Every structure is written in C-alpha cells, then in structure tokens.
Amino acid sequence: MEETQLDVFIRLLHRLDQKGILSHVMLIGSWCLPLYRAALEKANTLPTLHTSDADLLIPNQRGIGREVNVSALLKEMGFVQTLIGSSGWIVYDRPELRVEFLVSELGKGRDKARSIKEWHITAQGLRYLNLLADYPRKLTYRGLRVYVPEPAAYALQKLIVSTRRSKEEKRQRDLETAVAVIEYIDSNSNERPKMKRILRRLPGKWLKTLKGLASQHSPKLLQMMKELEA
Amino acid sequence: MVAIAGVLQEELERLRAAEQSYRKEIAALSKGSIQRKRIKGREYSYLAFRSAGKVVSRYLGRLSSEDIEKLGKEIELRRKQEQMLRRVKKDILQIERMLGGRNPA
Numbered sequence: 132m133e134e135t136q137l138d139v140f141i142r143l144l145h146r147l148d149q150k151g152i153l154s155h156v157m158l159i160g161s162w163c164l165p166l167y168r169a170a171l172e173k174a175n176t177l178p179t180l181h182t183s184d185a186d187l188l189i190p191n192q193r194g195i196g197r198e199v200n201v202s203a204l205l206k207e208m209g210f211v212q213t214l215i216g217s218s219g220w221i222v223y224d225r226p227e228l229r230v231e232f233l234v235s236e237l238g239k240g241r242d243k244a245r246s247i248k249e250w251h252i253t254a255q256g257l258r259y260l261n262l263l264a265d266y267p268r269k270l271t272y273r274g275l276r277v278y279v280p281e282p283a284a285y286a287l288q289k290l291i292v293s294t295r296r297s298k299e300e301k302r303q304r305d306l307e308t309a310v311a312v313i314e315y316i317d318s319n320s321n322e323r324p325k326m327k328r329i330l331r332r333l334p335g336k337w338l339k340t341l342k343g344l345a346s347q348h349s350p351k352l353l354q355m356m357k358e359l360e361a
Numbered sequence: 362m363v364a365i366a367g368v369l370q371e372e373l374e375r376l377r378a379a380e381q382s383y384r385k386e387i388a389a390l391s392k393g394s395i396q397r398k399r400i401k402g403r404e405y406s407y408l409a410f411r412s413a414g415k416v417v418s419r420y421l422g423r424l425s426s427e428d429i430e431k432l433g434k435e436i437e438l439r440r441k442q443e444q445m446l447r448r449v450k451k452d453i454l455q456i457e458r459m460l461g462g463r464n465p466a
Contacts, residue, residue: 213381
C-alpha cells in the first residue's frame, strides 16, 4: 500500500531522530499546525490546511555537531533533489512531500542559499526566521520530541511576512492562519502571557507593522498590544 | 475556497518541478536487470535491458562483485524512482483536473 503524506512525514522525523539531528532542527511553516493541534491543549480550533512543504529551520548552524549525510538519507527515502532558481538552493521532493532547509538571514541582506557542509545540504536564508528560532517549544508528537516555534511567535511571524508576499493569495493565507492562531492564544490562559512576553521584546518597527495589521485583521491582538501599552 | 485553490496551484508547481527532477535522476541511472550465467564452471554477469523493443544482453566484463552489487543497487534505485515518477504524474493529472484544465494559470 502507498504511504500517505503523514506516513512519509512521520518516517522523516523518525529518520532524523535516529541520526541524532531532529533536536538540531525546528519544524516551521504550515506543518506546525497539525503538531499544535495534536500536542497542545484545546488546539482543535486551529486550521487543518497545510501545504506539502515540510520546512526545517536550522536555528543554530554552529551547534550542528557531527557530520550526517542528510542528503543521502533523504535519497534513501525516495526523495529527489530539486534545484530552486539560480541561488543554489536544493530542496528534496517526493510525490507527497517537499523537505526544505532554512536558516535565519539577519538584517537587510538578500535571501540566499547557504551550504550546510556537515549535513551535505543547502539551506535558504530568509529574513524574520529569528523570531521563530528565538522562541522554541518542544512538543511530543507520536513519541518524538520535536521543536516548533511558540504559537505566539508563529502567528506574529506569519503576520510580518504577509506584508512581504507578492502573491495576494499567499498573503491572505498567512493572515488567516495568523488570526486563527491568535484566537487560540487569546482563549488560552497559558498562551496569552507568552504572547505578551514576545511582544515586549520585539523591535519598535516590527511592533508598528504588527499594530497596523492587528487593527485591520485581529482585534484580539490589538487588545493584547493595548494592554501592554497601558 | 481561494486558499484551497492556491494550495493546489502551489502543489501543482511543486509536482511539475519534482517530475523534472525524477526524470533527470532516472536518466542518469542504469536500467535493466543483472543476469548471471555459469559457463564451463565460471560465472559471467550480464546486464539485460530493453532497447528499441528488443532485449539486449550486455556482458559486464570483469567487474568485481562489489561493482556488480553497486550496479544492482543503482538499478533498484532506478525502479523506485520510476515508481515515484509514476505517482508524481498521477498526482499532476489529478490536480490539473481539480483546477479545471491541463495548463491552469
């Protein structure tokens, strides 16, 4: 019988865990949503729609440690390498899933591919990923310990990147996901203080952007921001 | 509904790229099957494959057992990747139908 997308995804996590590198990556992007739903309290209101892209952020490139041929591991699993654009960024495709490795790009530099020699892969550098990397949460999912961003960081990052999207449909999807996650945070007494803690540490420019977006799309976030100002 | 259409369009683009990647990888891998024949007490290995509708049997010469094993693995990988390619093509067709045409924007 053919493996489902979820089967492949779980097998991928297990293989990374067996090689000792699952703890060195953070799952970001839309695949966080099924993990939040499965592992967090009362999170079944979160959206179920996710893409086929399993985005793996490498939060600390210097802490990778020993050499593991991740590229060969993925090839063994039936993934094929796809070169994206001319930046040298390689992603890994199977019929059900695409695996992408990402790193934080700080400052205003151009988003570019970086070679992660220890793992024989390339990772795409993207801005605003440090917001996710700075707020990790370890969840237990199907017997595995997986790092994901704090839901609050996830929602705020989605809001911020929505302003950089060229495709209207993607921008709308980012906004809808962010708003749904903020609704969940607002209704959960454990999550609300975490949102405020993160907001307190954000640069003024980001807060200004967020406030504008909150006033248009998320009254609940706006309320939390006002509570901080008071 | 717009969100679903967007996800499907994105998926279609991904699958089209994956199709090209699988094709490229498959083209670089050996095809066929390894056959061993014992002639006058000695074992000889051949690579049998189809070419222009005919089965061709190519003598593999004095390849070491490691080389033959490596070739066997390559053939096995090619079969797996061909299976993956078939699934990718099937998924492309399915999404194209869902989006209402062969070349949706």
